[in-house]
Amino acid sequence: MVRLRRMLRSVLWTLRGVQVTALVGKSGTGKSFRAQLIAQKYGIDVIVDDGLLIQGQKILAGRSAKRERGAIEAVKAAVFHDETHAREVLRVLERIRAQRILILATSEKMAVRIAGRLDLPRPQRIISIEDVATEEEIDAALRSRRAQGRHIIPVPPIEVRRDYGHIVIDSITIFLRNKILRRRGKVFEKTVVSPQFERRGSVTVSEAALTQMVLHCVGEFAPEFAVERLVVVGDLRQPGLEVMLRVPFDVPVAGRLHQLRDYIISSVERFSGLLLDQVDITVDQIEGAGPPDASTATDGGKPEPGRRNRRPRR
Numbered sequence: 001m002v003r004l005r006r007m008l009r010s011v012l013w014t015l016r017g018v019q020v021t022a023l024v025g026k027s028g029t030g031k032s033f034r035a036q037l038i039a040q041k042y043g044i045d046v047i048v049d050d051g052l053l054i055q056g057q058k059i060l061a062g063r064s065a066k067r068e069r070g071a072i073e074a075v076k077a078a079v080f081h082d083e084t085h086a087r088e089v090l091r092v093l094e095r096i097r098a099q100r101i102l103i104l105a106t107s108e109k110m111a112v113r114i115a116g117r118l119d120l121p122r123p124q125r126i127i128s129i130e131d132v133a134t135e136e137e138i139d140a141a142l143r144s145r146r147a148q149g150r151h152i153i154p155v156p157p158i159e160v161r162r163d164y165g166h167i168v169i170d171s172i173t174i175f176l177r178n179k180i181l182r183r184r185g186k187v188f189e190k191t192v193v194s195p196q197f198e199r200r201g202s203v204t205v206s207e208a209a210l211t212q213m214v215l216h217c218v219g220e221f222a223p224e225f226a227v228e229r230l231v232v233v234g235d236l237r238q239p240g241l242e243v244m245l246r247v248p249f250d251v252p253v254a255g256r257l258h259q260l261r262d263y264i265i266s267s268v269e270r271f272s273g274l275l276l277d278q279v280d281i282t283v284d285q286i287e288g289a290g291p292p293d294a295s296t297a298t299d300g301g302k303p304e305p306g307r308r309n310r311r312p313r314r
Helices: 002-015 031-042 071-078 083-096 108-117 135-148 157-167 207-221 256-272
Strands: 019-024 046-049 052-055 058-062 100-105 125-128 151-153 168-178 183-193 226-233 240-248 278-287
Touching: 019 031, 019 108, 031 046, 031 100, 046 083, 052 083, 058 083, 100 108, 135 207, 207 226, 207 240, 207 256, 226 278, 256 278
Parallel strands: 019 100, 019 125, 046 100, 240 278
Antiparallel strands: 046 052, 052 058, 151 183, 168 183, 226 240
């Protein structure tokens, strides 16, 4: 009887034109980190992530799997194993009449199971995390998860603290220009949590997270610049940065390096609360050929501090 009811409800959702998209990838690869970008790209109304129903920057219904005390219980919460949990989310979905839904899951099979528990149609579009994140970004996210047990919930911390204040450890505002998702100038606040089943003691900002923030700063402020190398030095509670850039030969840089430095410092401090000890920016490589021109010097005709003029590499 229950199976027949779910089948009929799934057909009804399909007739209403409801479309389900799934973002799949292994745990810790950054799905929650990118969920809102994907939702904006495809005009998706709500996100189903780890037992929660999320719309915009607000939790509408559900129970976070992050609050469970054991890994098995967390998986059950994520797939809405409990009937009361599933009905709560389903009632809200019916009330708001969501047309486009994004399900986050570790596999296509899990996404189909979640859709079935919520009486939704099977996902029509499957997006792999590898389609929207680079290999380096995925590796950095995995390292952060393994080293510190950090998880992301794609809503502001005030939303999470309301019910799960005991697992909130930090917040981060992401300002990114994502080449793969073709979005620029988008700002999302997310909550960093330490689940009950993965408590590991004190947590600091990871080098990988700081690196990603700086890369996004450079991409936002000067998309024509490329980061050749980035080194985090000192204590991660108040780190210093050495940023080495590759710039096109015909792009003026007079004054821009100082502006970029100020932008990185102010953005990181404003959106993460992290105080940077110092930021050194160096032009490590100049792309293209031709004689040096006035654009490679400051107004006084001297190279900018910290800048090394090099011939293009061949």
